[in-house]
Amino acid sequence: MKALLAFLPLFRQRGRAFGLALLLSLVTLLAGVALLGTSGWFITATALTTLGLGFNLFVPSSLVRGFSFIRILARYGERLVGHNATLKLLSDLRGWLFALLFPKLPLPDRSLRHGDLVSRLTADVDALDTAFLVAVGPWMAALLVGGGMTALLGFFLPGAALAYGLAMLGAALLVPIGLVWLSRSAGRASVAAQADMRMAVLDGAIGHADLTALGALGTAARRFEAASAIAASLRRRLGAYTAGAAAMVQMLAALALISTLWMGLLAVDAGHVEGPVMAGLLLAVLGSFEVTGMIVRSVGKAGAAMAAAERLNALAALAPPVAEPAKPRDIPEDGAIAFEEVSFAYPGLPPVLSGFSLTIAPGERIAIAGPSGSGKSTLLRLLLRLAEPQDGAIGIGGIGLEQFRSADIHAHMALLSQDSPVFIDTIRNNLLIGRPDASDADLWAALAEAQLDAHIAALPKGLDSIVGEAGRTLSAGQARRLCLARALVSRAPVLLLDEPSDALDRATELAFFGVLAAAAAERTIIMVTHAALPEGVVDRVLTLRNGRLCT
């Protein structure tokens, strides 16, 4: 519940629309109750009347017709208004989550798997956005209608008011609370089970070739089967809770009806109440159960909404990896990049860098070599301020990195990393990520520099060709060069290259390095590689070993 409250500001933003939806739903329900009550009173009164044609027909018959039309219109309006507000909330939530995720990157927790994240974005947000429409709204309507009906009974049939009020209270409060409490852990487990199932599909789909080659498709199918069986059994358990709660609410409604009936019979017998009024009240009570029927269906989903809220909050509570400066300074365009006695270790692991120092002059091109896992990539991460060193300082032009806005740092340095992705999109859009306002000429120039222009030009749709998952219409080497082109499109004065020629053959690699040297004439290059570099590509080659540079 507390987790759900954290989203109150987002809900409040759509408060007026939700309020209108609630009001319309109340009008709908009350019109229904009034319609049945008036009808019951009307036919009983006419049955008892001796006036014949002298009976005043006009008022009751117009009331009956009026309530019918109010109900029809209010129901339509309520549903449209409520759903529109919910969908707006859904957009709000999605935007909120995306905006929230970016500053938290890179996420520290390895258990935040990709499949899991996707399910968080879609399922959790979906579960949360319907919280009002299916959980809060009907519940509030039940309390209000139940309260109103109790007051009405208190006036006409005091003996029945207490029993009715208690039964409605039980149906609107106790049963839902019990249901939420019961389904909480199962609801949470169910969301996790869905994510596991998705993961099993992704393992099978992305690893299809590997699994086929290993003859391990049976294992993949079994893992999926197990995951989907767990998901199904959890859903059955949740369903059983909901069905049980629905039966309890129906029982409470039955008790309310029977006690109203019995008290009514006694009151009529004693002459405290007239027959038509008693019949009208009884039918109104029957009509008021429409509202209890809705709560249970909705409360079952409240558990899922709370679990979703908790998971989203956990994501929101993650601290950003680095703090942004209060008074950011501008990055000096031609400042030297300097590492001074920098030490860094990943949590719980041995240090990667210890006492590392290096100065790179503007326009200088350097390469850093060293064995796998020696911390070459970590250097680039520290320079992009994706992590902060435990000791020492990193700065540009004599100003510490922590005094710049992260966005400025990222605009200053473009990274081509080992795992730069190609997005399922057109080649043009993939490149425009580097610089949204780049012209076609800029894009072709960058493609030429990455030696991909001939290939793209030969494609039937050119720049508008869609590249598939992991750049499937491109080879691995071509996908890498597309990412390089994207880095080149950006106007960043510093290029960070993390194993840029990986997956390129030696001939292409040599040509690539030649082009890189020409293309980046004005830029600073910091390259991490174990490739043997031809003369003239970089000014210096340094070797990283045991966390420090050796010459």
Add this chain to the structure above:
Amino acid sequence: MNRTPATPKDADRQAGKLLSRLQRHGGVALWVALLLPLAGGGLLVWQAWTLADVLGRAIESGEAPALLLPSVGLILALLAIRAGLGALGEQAGIAAAERIKQHLRQALFQNLLARSPRDADKASSGLAAAAIVDQVEALDGYFARYLPAALQAALLPLIFGAIILPLDWVAGVLFLVTAPLIPIFMALVGWGAQIATDRQARALSHLSGRFADRLKGLLTLKLFGRAEAETAGIVAASEALRKRTLKVLRIAFLSSAVLEFFAALGVAGIALYVGLTFIDYLHLRASPLTLHVGMFLLLMAPEIYNPLRLLASHYHDRATAKAGLVEIERQLGAIPEAGSAPVDIAPRSGPAIGIVLDKLILRTPDRMRAVLDEADLTIAPGQHVAILGSSGSGKTSLLETIAGLRPPESGISLDGRPLAEWSAAELRGRVFMLTQKPRLIHASIADNIALARPDASRHDIERAAEGAAIGGFAAALPEGLDTLIGEDGIGLSGGQAQRVALARMFLRDAGLVLLDEPTAHLDPALEDEIIGKVLDYCAGRTLVIATHSHNLANRLDKAWRIAGHGLVEAPHHRRKRGVA
């Protein structure tokens, strides 16, 4: 990926057929879910009759409450039994839906695995996951709620009407005429909603696919300063979806308004008819009306329309299910009758396998471009060969075709037999392949290695890990080889993930080993160490390595280069085996 049936109408009809086919898998639970509500409906008539009787006797005849007590008790009992039947029916519906969904998911996943892994027509993995997990979930409401509601809506109003007709022909006719009219009106309205719902499902699936893809590259997007633009993009896509959805809802809610109209009209009509009859304004009945019967008619008036109202509230479940099925077919192809569960293939032992390529023609997966045109090559059993070539020249295609991972091509013989004549059991049992970007499954490192031989002992797995030089970095992980590795080997670098996949080779006694750029991510020292171990292990086995590394190529017996759609022998300076 675009297997759209000819027209939306055809697609709709096909989806309807599919739904009734899937229905068979619901078992007894589905029958229980369908029949219990009907029994509950019968009890409802009895309950209303008794309640009207109690009111009539108390108000019209002034009977004492004590005399009415048995009837009041009966009403309570009927209410309790109906509550119980309702819960049982609901639970049975959920159980049936889960059975059907589980069955369909398995069939779809098995079908996905049964296809050729490099089928160019295949859906992206994100869309496949969305289809199997989310779109199948869209069937839930249809079986759990819509079907039982549809049966109730078809039968209960008619049963109620038939019971009422002999009691009062006017009310009976009113019910029997209006009740069937409602579905007709609703169908008219629902028609438009269906088309809009189809479009809706497609938009939803695209949005989900976009999430998946963008999420993978979230860090890249952040580094290019795209945080705000991408957030705005997601919100815009979501808002576009909202507008689209609202269009569907405006029509969909109209159908429930039609229903509400008839239901309210029914109650109001009965009330006025009964009231006017009582005060002798209307004389449509032969016999005088008692309060008992009049009250019964009024109590039944909302109940006549209730099954229809229930159906209306679940009406979209059917449209959602149909649209879901259409979307699944769009992404994954025709929905399979029942998949046969794939079985693991045990590794086999045996001699080295020779390869002969005879006028091999090889195309890119999209069949746009020829990679090899009538290429010839002979690799003797036990020979170690490098395949060189510029990136994109087709090294990967060649290796994967020899491994039988791509649609079969003629012109390849293994051990003197055409590849097509090899059974899957033989081929997978005897050939080991390391792909270029191996995917690690979400399990521990040890489990990932053991995929190659599930019965491998812990000792074997540790030795295999040593063979691929994993020990060093694994020791630094919190739980060593038992550390859970995330998807795409998050937490492992590309090189480390590839070494985990390479370790699998050491659990196999393969006659042919195909390695696609096994040392691409390694520095020279580690490359030398791993090549040494691989070559030692592959002594007496046929080994084909696609690589850029001349250092690696020079340590093999021979090197071939893909150039100009053919294979030419590359100049090559062999170093002695085992020397770093």
